[in-house]
Amino acid sequence: MKNWQRKYLVRFIIGMAGYSILLPISLIVVGGGRVQQPWLAILIALLPIAPFLIAMTATVQNVRHQDEMQHRIHLEAILVTTLLTGAITFSYGLLEALELVPALPTVLIAPFMIVVWGIANRVITRRYD
Template sequence: MHEKVIGRRYLRELFGAIGVYWLLLTLSIVFGKDLPNGPARTLILAIPVIGVALAVWAIVRQMRRVDEFVRLLTLQNIALAAAITASLTFSYGFLELAGFPRVSMFVVWPVMAVSWLLIGLVRKITKR
């Protein structure tokens, strides 16, 4: 029962942070795109980072709430996702040297998130 309660709390916190991120992202694009280059534009375009910080805060809080076994499994999943992300982004760097299009740094986090999700799903399906 305790796991379900903290799981729901985590999802509320995380999706709340994601909602704040999307709202701030939308506002920053709408209001920042036409501003001239300068500190005001930079600040407005960077404001979605507040939502990212809230998501990190939610993840840290969840890691403190779960027991040691869940924490270990989560950290193993993150480590594997980081290794997959590093190998994919590093390998693509060589493809860019071969003429492939340059890819934005915005791609790195989605690659890691998808890796993390797939690792979790595989572990759940195989019960490992």
């Protein structure tokens, strides 16, 4: 494993571990009604975003160190992810506006995009192997 890959992996794991720890804590504290001040509730609810951003910036730095072929694969995967997410959320939004389906929590969109990006990345990589 190259030095930049090790740095990426360490930062990514630290970010995701922090996110995984802070998310349930913030949900319990804010969701349990233990915080009365709205500004403090917002601050605590958004705490997990800080380590999540650390993991995401590590991912961007990882891609920056990769070669042109990997850049192309990531670009295609991101394009597929963006278009697919747009089509699905727009379609669902139309159905939701017509009250044909229940409301979809927007908190599910980011994990959906990450999963689609991972799958698209794997499929597109296989095409070039």
